[in-house]
Amino acid sequence: MLKIIGSSLLSLLWGILGNTPQQQVQLESIAWHDTALFQLPDDRSDPVVQQIVDDYLQNLSQQGIKGNLQGVWLQSDWLELGEHQGNIPVSAASLTKIATTLAALGKLGVEHQFITRISHTGSIQGGVLQGDLIIEGNQDPFFVWEEAIALSNSLNQLGIKEITGNLLVNDQFYMNYQSDPEASGKLLKQGLEPGLWSSEVKQQFRALPIITPRPQLTIKGKVKVIENLPRDAQLLVLHKSLSLMNILRQMNIYSNNQMAQMLADTVGGASEVANYALEITGVSPSEIQLINGSGLGVENRISPRAATKMLMAIENLLQPHNLQVVDILPVAGRDSVGTMENRDIPQGVAVKTGTLNQVSALAGVIPLDSERKIWFAVINSGWQIKTFRQQQDKLLKELVNHWQLTPIINNQSFSETQVYLGDPQRNQIQ
Template sequence: MTTWSLVGALLLSVSTQVLDGREVAAVPRSVMSYANRPVLASEELANNQSDPVAKQAIATMLNDLKQAGLTNPDQGVWIQSHDGAIASGRLSSRPLPSASLTKNVTTLAALQTWGSNYRFITNISTTGKLAGNTLKGDLIIEGSGDPFFVWEEAIGLGNKLNQLGIKRIQGNLIVTGKFSMNFEPDPQESANFLRLAFDSSRWQGEVAEQYATMPAGTPKPQLVILGNVRIVPNLAVANISTSSLLIRHASLPLWQILKRMNTFSNNEMAEALATQMGGGKQVAAIAANATGMPSTEIRLINGSGLGQANQISPRATVAILMAIHNRAQVEGLTLADLYPSSQCNCGTIEGRQIPKWAIVKTGTLSDVSSLSGVLQTQEHGAIWFAIVNRGDGDIDAFHRSQDRVLQNLVAKWGLPKLPIASFAETPWQDSDRNEIAK
């Protein structure tokens, strides 16, 4: 965006808000994002004018690994400031097995493909009519690829069907389209989960435990399916072409799905998204196009990171995170809306000693441990980083050395008095996502 077009956008987008009794201009985050975008530092800078603090942090990490008996030479790192003025790295352009840092690529590709507010729709329809509390006909569930349809979603859907007066299905439960429940790739098993969720009289174990985490007062669905569970790839071929829509179930917005995927590094969610985008190679191509990075530095065979053939250079990982940040800002979000922050002490960073306000993504394979994200400092603002460690050994040793890299940077550059506003998490609250068809 040119200077003049930026000024024009600012003038067109400025609104007013009251501050201390005064009316002041308020510029939307999506517009301001253009004025403060991160700059990917050059390798030439890192090689010829390597920042001494970052360079020492990397050297300390290598020594820590050596002391722990981890001597694999393939230890990749890229550390740089938000403005690209300082940088340091090691094997920064070499594609290395990066484990679940692959999910960064999947995250960027998903945002590029669908946008942050996209919702996957699951349609619920019937071939029959309601007589009393009995639906005389089949109940049809048509999925569209929701990667986060879990017990809570199914329980809410069952309650909505009860609200329509339906307590018995005198027919079959037919599942079609791209439907998966509880991250289960087997359609039959997913359909069985759904049937169980609908009928609380049969609950025990996991479904009962998940119900207990739902808001107090949530009803327990009472919906008995008298027929069988059928998986039907094509409704027309199966002579089920006449049906009436009952409910449209919307997934969480994509950004909330990605936040859960990245916090818990959920492989099934990542694979579901990547498959819908055309697989690992296509996901990598989308990311390479969005970042301008060479395709040789982003090599994927899937969207989760499972397997040594998923290889990304540390510098490309940072470029991908920057592109995610830029995309999020334009859509009124931040990186913290897509990834866990250190203060949550949750998911894959539970128990880690990561500095305050850092936003991170972890990765783990049998001989890979990786960490990427953004660190907030007093002296240099946001610090972007990617660390890829190789070697067979105690995973905790890798974690300690990675955490120490970040701790050493903060020890030298300090923490800001307040978190950087452009990395603050956006407040959000879920709502009823089951819409009764008119």
């Protein structure tokens, strides 16, 4: 039928041109589904990958580790490459932070900054604030010693070296990963007053740029938690946090549970994080079950497939900003602190780790080249944490060797820009 239609169309074309060919060209009938353009690759087009996965599971079995407690998922941007129980949800430990990262980016935005408002009551005379200093937090999960030191210097710029009143904080002010407002207020008072600095604070001060002045400030009153801002409060400083991207990167490098939970709470809690992740990935509701945003507790359950789908969704959110998942996760060969310590992961591979007493998990991305990527997740259940980590690293090496990859490490990522904790430029004096 296609051959007849093709011949008829050619005859019609020659008729329109007013010519008749001396010898009619015979057209071969080619069904559309037989052409290379329309061919969908076989999901076993690279059987070596599945064999590598099977060998990995066999190695675990030989060490007495049950295969039915292990999950693996490997895929390209649109093609499954290898798996074992990949859609079964299991305790995923800190792979939960992938869901928190996704929800925070999707709901807050890449460039989001948390604003802390610093106000006062009373008057400022001769370097003395005769009144209270008020801290109105907005759930900034990364207000730490360096930020307190910078704030103290900003108060000095405003001519304040002594505060006769109290330090008032609201219930959304977090300090050094503490969500309790009273504890956070006491930590802030210590960070603002050099006379109260511990050796830890002094160490953080020495790590700041050498031009950073040592602040001069004392607070005579106590720390008090307030529900409402005093009516006569006058704004002094607007403090902006690091961008959400920088915050998330630090959270993932060190797998900081407190930061993760604060961010999850900011976007609506664990259930909202799970719902958002399910909506954007389209996986089965059973594949993402969360009770918190950090991964603490075996009740957080995620399938290996869902972990990779969430990473791919994060990549999609970052691309319009000229960013990638490698900009938000630790990368072997670029980052050597936090969760990358004591790991033997191939260079260029970005990972998120997860560990509980009976869980060792690893998920991330292997860049094949500047465009193509392999997404993976491995979730091991059992007591042999050290063995699991060694075998996970070995699995990644075998995959990299199979594809004969040259490590791609982008050292010119967003993190190279001039942003740092304790940067006074993020304090806007009013």
